[in-house]
Amino acid sequence: xxxxxxxxxxxxxxxxxxxxxxxxxVLILAALAILAVRFVYGLGTVTNLNDGYPWGIWVxxxxxxxxxxxxxxxxxxxxxxxxxxxxxxxxxxxxLLASLFGYTLAGVGVLFDLGRWWNFWHILAPGYASPxxxxxxxxxxxxxxxxxxxxxxSPTFFEKWGMKDARRKVNKxxxxxxxxxxxxxxxxxxxxxxxxxxxxxxxHPLWQSIVLPLIFLISAIxxxxxxxxxxxxxxAAGYRRTIEMxxxxxxxxxxxxxxxxxxxxxxxxxxxxGALGYAFEGSVQAAMFWLETACFVAPFVLLRAQxxxxxxxxxxxxxxxLMLGGVLLRINAFLVGYDTGEGWSYFPSVPEMLxxxxxxxxxxxxxxxxxxxxxxxxxxxxxxxxx
Amino acid sequence: xxxxxxxxxxxxxxxxxxxxxxxxxDASARGNAQIxxxxxxxxxxxxxxIGCKACVAACKDANGLPLDYATPIExxxxxxxxxxxxxxxxxxxxxxxxxxxxxQVQDGYAFMKSSCLHCVDPSCVSACPVxxxxxxxVTGIVGYDPDACIGCRYCVAACPFGIPKYDxxxxxxxxxxxxxxxxxxxxxxxxxxxxxxxxxxxxFGKVSELKAEAKRRLALTPGAETTWPRGNLTTGDQPSWxxxxxxxxxxxxxxxxxxxTQMLKLAAxxxxxxxxxxxxxxxxxxxxxxxxxxxxxxxxLPLAVLGAMTxxxxxxVKHDDEGGDHD
Numbered sequence: 001x002x003x004x005x006x007x008x009x010x011x012x013x014x015x016x017x018x019x020x021x022x023x024x025x026v027l028i029l030a031a032l033a034i035l036a037v038r039f040v041y042g043l044g045t046v047t048n049l050n051d052g053y054p055w056g057i058w059v060x061x062x063x064x065x066x067x068x069x070x071x072x073x074x075x076x077x078x079x080x081x082x083x084x085x086x087x088x089x090x091x092x093x094x095x096l097l098a099s100l101f102g103y104t105l106a107g108v109g110v111l112f113d114l115g116r117w118w119n120f121w122h123i124l125a126p127g128y129a130s131p132x133x134x135x136x137x138x139x140x141x142x143x144x145x146x147x148x149x150x151x152x153x154s155p156t157f158f159e160k161w162g163m164k165d166a167r168r169k170v171n172k173x174x175x176x177x178x179x180x181x182x183x184x185x186x187x188x189x190x191x192x193x194x195x196x197x198x199x200x201x202x203x204h205p206l207w208q209s210i211v212l213p214l215i216f217l218i219s220a221i222x223x224x225x226x227x228x229x230x231x232x233x234x235x236a237a238g239y240r241r242t243i244e245m246x247x248x249x250x251x252x253x254x255x256x257x258x259x260x261x262x263x264x265x266x267x268x269x270x271x272x273x274g275a276l277g278y279a280f281e282g283s284v285q286a287a288m289f290w291l292e293t294a295c296f297v298a299p300f301v302l303l304r305a306q307x308x309x310x311x312x313x314x315x316x317x318x319x320x321x322l323m324l325g326g327v328l329l330r331i332n333a334f335l336v337g338y339d340t341g342e343g344w345s346y347f348p349s350v351p352e353m354l355x356x357x358x359x360x361x362x363x364x365x366x367x368x369x370x371x372x373x374x375x376x377x378x379x380x381x382x383x384x385x386x387x
Numbered sequence: 388x389x390x391x392x393x394x395x396x397x398x399x400x401x402x403x404x405x406x407x408x409x410x411x412x413d414a415s416a417r418g419n420a421q422i423x424x425x426x427x428x429x430x431x432x433x434x435x436x437i438g439c440k441a442c443v444a445a446c447k448d449a450n451g452l453p454l455d456y457a458t459p460i461e462x463x464x465x466x467x468x469x470x471x472x473x474x475x476x477x478x479x480x481x482x483x484x485x486x487x488x489x490x491q492v493q494d495g496y497a498f499m500k501s502s503c504l505h506c507v508d509p510s511c512v513s514a515c516p517v518x519x520x521x522x523x524x525v526t527g528i529v530g531y532d533p534d535a536c537i538g539c540r541y542c543v544a545a546c547p548f549g550i551p552k553y554d555x556x557x558x559x560x561x562x563x564x565x566x567x568x569x570x571x572x573x574x575x576x577x578x579x580x581x582x583x584x585x586x587x588x589x590x591f592g593k594v595s596e597l598k599a600e601a602k603r604r605l606a607l608t609p610g611a612e613t614t615w616p617r618g619n620l621t622t623g624d625q626p627s628w629x630x631x632x633x634x635x636x637x638x639x640x641x642x643x644x645x646x647x648t649q650m651l652k653l654a655a656x657x658x659x660x661x662x663x664x665x666x667x668x669x670x671x672x673x674x675x676x677x678x679x680x681x682x683x684x685x686x687x688l689p690l691a692v693l694g695a696m697t698x699x700x701x702x703x704v705k706h707d708d709e710g711g712d713h714d
Contacts, residue, residue, distance in 0.1 A: 038556060039558060040557060042556055042557045042558045042559075042560055043555045044556045047555070049555055050550045050555070050613055051471070051543055051549070051553065054543035054544045054553060057545055059513050061463035072633070080703075081703045081704060082700060082703070084699075084701075084702075110506070114538045114539055115539070115540065115560045116536020116537050116538035116559065116560070117538065117562075119517070119534075119536065120536075120537065122517040122535055123537060127518075128517045128518050128535055129518070130515060130516055130517065130518045131679075131683075132513050132672075132676050133513065133515055133516040133541070134675060134679055135514065138680065154489075174704060175697065175701040175703075175704040176701075178696075178700075178704065179696035179700040179701075180696075182696050182700075183689060183692050183696055187683075187689060190682075191679075194675070194679065196673050196674035198512075198514050198674070199515055199544065199647070199673055200510070200547055200667075200671035200674075201547065201664070201666065201667065201671075202544075202547060203441065209690045210674065213678070258413030258489070297620050311503055332474055337641040338544075340549050341549050341664075357422055375666055
């Protein structure tokens, strides 16, 4: 067991008001205004939802994709604490921070979409809750995971506010919360795929499968690493910090390994089910399938050489494309591949999209505010330049 | 390289163990749900339907539903073209070419009733996370409780027949669907659509009796004079009438589709032309629930994984503490 002496996390500092945070603030206000209209007049006034497409981007983007983007914390924590790769420790806190807000907002975002939101507590209340429902599993696991993540992240606040006693107590039990923090996402990220099994033949054969839980889980873990690459490059550029290439280069290899497992499972399943033939039909679904697959294959092409993995721009693009692949997998499975009968169509309305942008804006703004004011990113002057 | 291979090896070993454990718990697998012996339902015979829509009006009346229209100009009339949160039953028409001949595929027309089929193993009930959609253990009626509902619309998305609908125009929108007039059953009445049907195209009764009646009809010689019951088949409350038998498509829709439904349908035009896609016999809810209970039955698998993760994390977090001055 090698010991890893890392730079301790420290606040980045700097001004909170900038053109970026201002734009984020405007986006958030716009989303809040639209939500006010939604709660007074109903879902139909601001969304294009209909009975042929009762789930739109507020479910697919804000919750299904949003929580998959938030798998960075889970993926990196698993790497560091379960696979004992201590060298990645400096990535844990920033990844966990992004996950924390991704999940918290996914949880809050569900409320905007619920038509009878005042009853939301029924989903966890004995007498109402139905364990046969996949959505019950998703709701229970995500709710619990949000609490677990706040506990995992709490030392950051305790350090900032000098609460040494609380920090020590939490740290003693931390191994259990870390373990819980790996099992819960495995459960609900897979269940987000299982949600579609009950839809039966309404889901196109390119996406309907009994192994959907496995496909969604592996893709979420892979996306977790992609998000970390994406985020680290962006944070380095935004804060003019040194990019942690000594961590990101080997991390990108792990990401490619997981991506290989994902593609093997994805195509193995299509072949075993005899569904691959649908990919060669002249349909929108087939075209979207190849677009999705191209995004998943692209990182292999971009990062196949060792030198390419040392190139921050390539890592950033590869990470972004992999994230896009995960986005397309989810949009395809939930919307493009969903057909409940003739005569229905759906494309999100502008207000609907603005709410989704607002949700992501809250995440980014929170990330900026907290990394500037709380000890999350590794102290810059201690980052060694030799790599 | 060695470290990555090691990582992948562990990852694969982990997923293999999980997959192995998952396939071992066959006890949680379930087949299609079985129908209650006292289940009630409807038999709709497209060849008897004359498209008068008395059932559509009676349904609105019995369920206290408002008019449904697409544009303000139509506001004086109830003109639903499909079921909605405010319309639980519609009669749809199939028309081809000149549309001159009843129950003919070419240049013909036919009617089809669209309303809840009351599946024996309903997807909406399996999907509902808060028990707002329920299946009555005796009558088998799929009912809805708006006071329990959270409005997630998983039932709307899951139903293979596109039946539950949500009211997007209201801030407190509810799901709307046929509940087979279950509120009228204690009064000794039955489904309003069957009660008003002048030809017996929609017939109410015990599913076992409706199925026997459907089989009798399919066995008739086309053109042969036969008796057509009306209203409630089980109680025989309305007089029947006599008429010739049509040329049926030899298929009882709902007998086997997704594990069977309590509404059975007969027609002389193929069902896929009447908006009824072919569906497998295995219910989607049994597949979904088998998957969920295999993974989560007794929480055995999650607790086993949690135990393993806790053990590993405890070891590694300790090492980590020794390695630096922070967690």
